[in-house]
Amino acid sequence: MAASPLKPHWVQPSHPDIQEVIINEAEFTSKSLSRVALPPWGLFARLDFPPCTLAREPTYATVQMSRDMHLNLNSDLLYINHSCEPSLIFDMTRLVVIAGPKGLQPGDELTFFYPSTEWTMAQPFDCLCGEKTCRGRISGAADMSDDQLRGMLLNKHIYELLDERKALEAAASRQASENGAAGGTEEENGLTKKVNGKGSANGSHHGAEKFPAQEASPGAVDGSLRRGPTSRELSGEMGGDTSVY
Template identity: 45%
Template sequence: MSPAIVSSPIAPPTHQSTPPPTHPDRLYVNRSTKAFASGAISLIDLPAGSLFAKITGTTPGAKAYTSVQTGRDTHIELNSDLVYCNHSCAPSLVFDMSRMEVRVVDDKPLHKGDALTFFYPSTEWEMDQPFQCICGSEECRGWISGAKTMEPAVLEEYWLNPHIAGLLNERK
C-alpha cells in the first residue's frame, strides 16, 4: 500500500498586489477604488516645455480606453504609470507620440503636486469611450469624443500630434 498523498488547498491571495511604480522619481499614482477616479500627481517641478518622461516599454494595442493613438490607425498600450495621466481641457502635459515623449505644456510650468493631465483629442481622433468632461477648467469642452467631432477653431488652441493634424487637414 502506498502512503496517502495529502494536498493542502492553496489559499487565494487576500489582497491584490500593486505593480512597482514605473516613474517613482516623477509621479505618484493616486489610486481609487472608484471607476476612472485614479490619477497621477507630479513629484517634481519643471519649466514649461521641458521633457517630463520618455515613453518606453509600450506594446501595440487596439483602440481602447487605455490605449493612446500613435498614428492614423495605430494605438499602443503605455504599460506604465503614465496611463494614469487623465484628460483635462487645461492640460499640464503633452503626449507627443511622434517623438515618444511626454512634455510639460508650453504655456505654464509644472509644479510638484500638480495633476498630470493631457488633452485626449491631441492624440485621439475618435475615442473608444467618449465621456462628459468634469475637469472644471474655464476651458472645459464638455463632451470629449476625440478630435474628429471638435471644431477646428477649438483644436487650434491646443498642441496636436501630427497624425491628428493630418486627419484634420483631410477633413477640410
C-alpha cells in the first residue's frame, strides 16, 4: 500500500533482546518476532518517555493513549503488526506492552489489536491475519461494530468513548421518539445515524474483558528501544481525528 517504508529516525535495533524485526523490502512489509518467553500478561516492554514522545494528532507512527493524546513510539515497537488474535496488549493506562492471555513464546509473531487503542484510523484495511476469528475490515474502534469488538481487550479510553457514544445514541433515540410522537421528521432522527453509522443504539457492552489488574514487574524487560519501517504504515495507517464530533 505505502510507496516507501518508514525511514527510522532511531537507532536500530531498539529492542534486540525481545524483538526480531523482519523487513521484506520487495513487498514493503515487515513483521516482528518475539525473542522472549512470557507467561500470560507478562511484561514485554514499557512505553517510556523518552523514547516515546507525546503527539496531539494520530499518525501511522503513534498509538493512542487517551481520548485526545497519542504517543510516538520512536522505536522498533512500531513494527508490531495488527492481528485479530494478538499476542500482545498495549495497555495505555499503565503504559506497558504485555503478553496476551496465552503468553508468548520465542518466534511468536508480535501483534496487537489496533482498535484496542485507536478510536479512528485514517486508513482502514482488510485484515489478512488468517484467524478464524478475523474481524475483517479493521478501522478505529469508532467504525467497528459491536460484533467486531466483542471479546477483545480494549483500552479504557476506547470503552469510555464507546459508552459515551451509546449514551448519545440513546438520548438521540429518545429525542427522536419524542419528536415522532409530536410529529417529528426523518431529518431529526438523523442524529442517530450521524453519531454512529454502524453500531446498535442500545447494545450492551462488548463482552470484552477489562485488563487484568496486574502490576507489570519492573526490570523484566530492557527499557531501551529501537527503529524501522512499519507494516502499520503499509497495512493501515493510523490517523484521523480522535474525536467523533
